[in-house]
Amino acid sequence: MDREIRDVVIIGTGPAGYTAAIYTGRANLKPLVIEGHQPGGQLMITTDIENFPGFPEGIPGPELMSRMRQQAERFNVDFVYGSVTDADVSRSPFSITLDDNREILARTLIIATGATAKWLGIESEAIYRGRGVSACATCDGFFFKNCRVFVIGGGDTAMEEALYLTKFASEVVLVHRREEFRASKIMSLRARKNSKITTMLNEVVEEILGDGMKVTGIRLRNVKTGELTEHACEGVFMAIGHEPNAALFKGQLDMDDYGYIRTNAHSTETSVKGVFACGDVQDFVYRQAVTAVGTGCMAAVEAERYLESIR
16 A cells, blocks of 8 residues: 555544545545544444434444444445554645555545543543543433533533533532633623532542442542542533644644634635545534534535546
């Protein structure tokens, strides 16, 4: 595969990447998908998905990703296991270098590398991830009906997550490490006005407590006094932000202040012709599997049209 030129190269195998692969495969473009070392994206750590159309009984995240891959394989999509270590989109064909030093050239490039939720990095958080610990209220809030849950964070995202969770939870506790929230005034006011939301300021998470199977509580430490307190709860939602996986393209593609790849309005076209971005790497608003699928389809159709225009 040394210096092989492909019509379509797709980086990433979440919902956006797999969808782009399905559509470009059906168009007989023989796409090459670079999987990374953790194929499947964030849904691989999602236990149950109940809001993806077509699965009325719900479906485990890993199973949904497996089905998407199988569907792509039906259309002769090629997969390469490995990560991209370097990318050059300054000229066409675009150059992609993998971690085994293979170089792949692409006439069109679809970036579907997603975004990574920011986590606290404590051991108990990892133990109970998917078993009471989440970073997506929209994805998992339904599972916490009549439960007490904690939301960690102080920005607009934390307020939005907390407000959304009040649709299901009996009580939502907002925890922030500082004296005041950094969220916009209007979002802070909405949260404070909601009778289901209480706040705990100057507190940080020391440990997430559980029985080995699920979350049962949380231990907090007051940053001013050092006092440790334990609180019963069934869920802990991290709302401390997301990091788009777009570092490889910094300085090459137009990005916003948070590192998300900018795309043209109603399009997945980036600032470089022939390069398209879809899914969470360019979507900081919705961040849902179903919206990622939609933009994956858009990127595939636009890549096909671009190839037709240059032939």
